[in-house]
Amino acid sequence: MIRKILIANRGEIAVRIIRACAELGIVSVAVHTDADRHGLHVKKADEAYYLGPDSQAGYLSVHRMVNIARASGCDAVHPGYGFLSENPDLARRCERAGIRFIGPRAEVIERMGDKLAARAAMIAAGVPVVPGSEGNLNSVEEALELATQIGYPVMLKATTGGGGRGIRRCDTPADLRRNYTRVLSEATKAFGSAEIFMEKAVVNPRHIEVQILGDNHGNVVHLFERDCSIQRRHQKLLEIAPSPQLDEAQRAHIGTLAVRAAQAVDYTNAGTVEFLLDNSGEFYFMEMNTRLQVEHPVTEMITGIDLVQQQIHIASGAPLAFAQQDITRRGYAMEFRINAEDPQNDFLPSFGRITRYFAAGGPGVRTDAAIYTGYTIPPHYDSMLAKLVVWALDWDALVRRGQRALQDIGVYGVKTTIPYHQQILQTPQFLAADFDTGFVEAHPELTDYPVTRSSSELATVIAAVIAAHRGL
Structure with a gap:
């Protein structure tokens, strides 16, 4: 051990x-x-x-x-x-x-980090992929010819890297010409590689990912799926497990595809296989994340399995302690990414000192964070402050618990995405569990919420008013 x-x-x-x-x-x-x-x-x-x-x-x-x-x-x-x-x-x-x-072996990380190599592996394993280029694009002329063949819209993507960077949708030849050099530049700056490829754009799909675990003894299991469709500019905002948008047949199918994908590359440790679900009900492999995901707590909440501890056991050489039939799920879980951003100012980062912080609590609520009252958020890293996770037996109860937990949590001194999440949970489309990756763009009114002041801000305003009054 x-x-x-x-x-x-x-x-x-x-x-x-x-x-x-x-x-x-x-x-x-x-x-x-x-x-x-x-x-x-x-x-x-x-x-x-x-x-x-x-x-x-x-x-x-x-x-x-x-x-x-x-x-x-x-x-x-x-x-x-x-x-x-x-x-x-x-x-x-x-x-x-x-x-x-x-984590997995170096050669597996390398192979799955190269999106073209990953596509080839999935095609060989019989896992469906989005139509696209067979290799890296060599010129904008080649890109234009291929786009004509597969039909617009198309996506230009960096061959290496991820996290929503180095990706551009092109709806016309003019878009493609304009974005080609832009994606090349983004890929070079972000990932040190000027290699890009093309895929057919699946318009407003559902983004569904499957958590997998593989040990060093040939055993691979899945721990059901997560719905990551609520995102902004390819960055996830909240995640749900299992997806309220899948039926049991779809759930079983995508789980089988994920295990097949992992077995095809002899995957070990924790990983995630990500899929796009189009409007006709077809799943397409998108990528494989060869690491733990930010949203892993929702899987832990519905299965009762500690994924980090499982990672450590696998790395120690132990076989998985359970088979696929032993893994069950109960209820629904949802994770809100609480970021130090101002949604009403184009989500600009809001770094600074946290004047007051308290976590949400109560039944079915978990807060994963690394902040505390008096902590100064450094401007050098990403803006995520905490992950607020809620669990309930059914969808309606989950939404109500999420609404309550978002009222419970308090982060003062900086702007956060808490009120934005509160807005999402009030939309009829979300309440009906009917959403896709175009949800945020379709709801620009989500930023139309009243600005509230923290107690420290109010105290400053009151003091200024009193001082001004005394000076009269």
Whole structure:
């Protein structure tokens, strides 16, 4: 069994892994930069080590992570999500150093990180894919010819990378000409690769993903699906498990496809197979995330299975403790990503000091966060502050519990997406569990909510009014 884990990450996911380690009796080791020296993951870990002053370079340095793991006596590294989580070099360097990497093998990360290689593997395995280019595009002229063949709209995509970057929809030849160099530039800047390919655009699909686990003994299972259709600019806003939009036949079918996809590449540890569901009921493979997902808590809530602990058990060499028929689901769960953003100002980041924070509670409510009252949110990282997760037996009860929990949680001092989520849960379309990836664009009125002031802001206003009055 693994004894000591270096967590090659920060923030909420680092705290989540620390908690899993504590329950398993494993020593947790945190890392941090200057920007994170007061981070909750640093406070909660058994040990913490300094990465250096650079807020980004430290978390992206494979060499530094492996050296700290070796120097601190760690026998495993957990990458979390983001940063180095899908970097095959980290998995490779860990293996060379005799350290277990809590994730799939380097060659699998590499293969599935290349979207064209992933498409080829899925085609060979009989998993349906969206029609598109057989290889990377060599010129805009080639792209224009292919688009004419498969029909507009089409999607230009970076061959490597993900997270909603390096993706552009093109509805006309003019769009394609304009976006071709733009996607090339985005792919180069974000992923260091000027390779792009094309797929037919599935207009306003449902975005459905399946959680899988595979051990080192040939066993692969799925833990049902999550609906990630509510998103803005390819960035997920909230996630639901299981999807309220699938029937049991669709659920069984997509689970089978996900297991087939994982088996085709000899996948081990936790991963996610993502699909698009079109309006005719057809599923298409989109990509495979070779890591833990931000939205993994909703799967844990409906299955009762701790995915992080399962990752550690698998990396330790243990076989899965359950077969597919042993995995059951109960009720529904929904996760709200609470971001430090201002929805009424084009979702611009709102970094600063949290003057007051309290988590939501009560039955069926879970809050995963790495913030506290007085914490200053550093501007160097993504804007997610917390993940508010609710569970209930049926859809209607889930929505009501979500509405209550969003009223319970309080984050003051910065703008957040809490009121935006409250708006989503009031729309008739969402209440009827009928939504797709075009939901946000179809509802621009979601940002039309009254601005409320925090108690500290009100106190400042009152003090200013009193001072002005005395000066008269």
